[in-house]
Amino acid sequence: MSLSLFETLFGSLKTGNGFWNPIVWIIAIVIAFLIVYVIRGFGKKEYKKETEQVKSFLSGNKEYKKEQMHIKGSNVYWGFTESFKWLYNILRKMHTGNASDYVLWFVVIMGILFVLVAVI
Amino acid sequence: MNILEIIIEQSPPLIIAIPLLGAFLTPLISRLSGKARNVFVGIVIALTGFLIALLASDVFANGPRTYVFGAKNLALPVVRILFEVDSLSVFMAIVTFILAFVSLVYSWSFMNKENDGLDKYYTLILLLFTSTLGMELTGDIFNFFVFLEISCISSCALIAFYTGRGESVEAAFKYIVISSIGALFVLFAIGLLYSQYNALNIATLAHVIQYTFLDKIVLMLFIAVLGMKAGLVPMHMWLPDAYGEAPSSVTIIIIGATQASLYGVLRICFTLYGGMFQNVTINSFVIGWIILVLAIITILIGVIMALIQTDFRRLIAYAAVAEIGYIFLGVGVGLAVLSNPGLMEVGKTAMQGGVFHIINDSLDIGLLFLVAGAIYYTTKESSLDKMGGLARNMKYTTIFFVIGLLAVSGMPPMNGFASKLLIYESIYQLNPILSIIAILCSILLLATFVKVLHSAFLGPKLPKFDDVKEVPRSMLLAMGIIAAIIIFFGLFPEFVLNNLVKPAVDALVSNASYISKVLGVI
DSSP states (O other), rough: OOOHHHHHHHEEEOOOSSSSSSHHHHHHHHHHHHHHHHHHTTTTOOOOOOOOOGSOOOTTTTOOHHHEEESOOTTHHHHHHHHTHHHHHHHHHHHHOOHHHHHHHHHHHHHHHHHHHHEE | OOOHHHHHHHHHHHHHHHHHHHHHHHHHHHHHOHHHHHHHHHHHHHHHHHHEEEEEEEHHHOOOOOEEESSOOOTSSSOOOOEEEHHHHHHHHHHHHHHHHHHHHHHHHHTOOOOHHHHHHHHHHHHHHHHHHHHHOBBHHHHHHHHHHHHHHHHHHHHHTTTTTTHHHHHHHHHHHHHHHHHHHHHHHHHHHHHHHSSSBBBHHHHHHHHOOHHHHHHHHHHHHHHHTOTTOOOOOOOHHHHHHHHHHHHHHHHHHHHHHHHHHIIIIIITTTGSSSSSSHHHHHHHHHHHHHHHHHHHHHHHHHHHHOOOOHHHHHHHHHHHHHHHHHHHOOOTTEEEEEEEHHHHHHHHHHHHHHHHHHHHHHHHHHHHHHHHHHHHOBBBBGGOGGTOOHHHHHHHHHHHOOOTOOTSHHHHHHHHHHHHHHHHHOHHHHHHHHHHHHHHHHHHHHHIIIIIIIOOOGGGGGTOHHHHOHHHHHHHHHHHHHHHHHHHHHHIIIIIIIHHHOOOOHHHHHHHHHHHHO
């Protein structure tokens, strides 16, 4: 009984062509972290807290206030959103916020489905 | 028959009656004290949960259970309703219970600051809980419509809970407009079925359905309306408004109601129209592909829109849209290939992935909304542009967010990975390109939430958040419960799949046992 419970709990998830076992994955990750920790031990030990070493280096520029230093949510992935501006312009036009447009989209999809009825 | 068997036999109506009665009693109990009301609502939900657990154990062991309201003799001209509870119904009821229970625990502190309207709040929560369970347990298509309507009205009132905020009222208005129009089309579809077959029971209809042209119209109406209620693109636009403006404790329970609409799609396609897999007049392959196309567009637009959001709750809402797409992806593959004997196993695996993702999506998105609510509770901020460094003051909330982030992005070893893996692999058999798009969108979803992690939780401690403290214990407990289930489901996916998901999918795929069980009662 206990063995079957063990098998049920720790069994691999069969996906058709492969399998997934989180416990095995976690053991592998723990081993990987241990290796990283050992490699880290070979690093230099001259690092000193509470010294100039911990200060941000901004190419000699003056450090801004904390609020200004933090990259805001809307600035993250700026390059991505800028390069897909054309797509976002279309999507923004789609999302008007008008209830009548919401109903329109529903009617459009229903119309397309009705046309497909003839096909199926 | 011992007492336990009697309780199990009566559990389908009791699961509806107890929270419904509780909803009507809540305003009266509120007159005593707020604490008495909270305890009362807690007892009601816990008792319902106990009954769901008993019913689930019985259904998983002995197959579908029916309950007849009214006369058993069909010759009598009386109104009667049948409840038909199979493994899928109880699976959905378990999801609904978890979300409602967590919502309640979270509400104890989250809504405590509200001085007015809490009696109505808890009444509506119980009504929404009742209607969602009703949609999942009923075997009568008109009864499904009635519960859908109750769900719409109670959801609308809850979305507009912050009546002082114009945005909340506007979101509720849009929700009720869309829901009412959708419900009217559902009623129209039911009318078309009733006019042809003189029946409203799903199993009876499934037994006699002729797959006429009108039946095809009905199927499309159900897919369009319930797909819209579930959040399929481009009919999803109400969802970011509603999810984003409702209190977080409400959003998590509305997620359950949304999943009940998705359950409706499953029930209609696989039980009511289950014969289409052997029928030549209706092509399940084409229907599967229609759903697949809508699903992949849903994933793409959901993720792309989530990436540019700066409002935390709207961002999660768009991620929720994308996640719904993943569920439909699994369902679409199932519909497309189940009629092909050579790909039957692929279809079943896809369905398992889709159904498994229903519970995973509810938990993952639910947890993220609770985190967003916790941040709003302490900072009164929802804009990511105005946040930063919160991890320093809100350590536990940050941990819960990271768990939610990894889970919703389908990162191993979280629960989302297991269900998405099943979907990816099965859809790869059908069309590798769709599988690649789905994986890429998951990566984008991860990037989206890494943005939130960076802008809200990491970075320097902002002076304006010096006084920010961790949220009260009941809110932490609610987030902790969901996080614990996420981790458990992630670590033991095979256990969940064998004991919860596979019975639900088997019940869905083999509709003959469902029909014969009910026809035996009739």
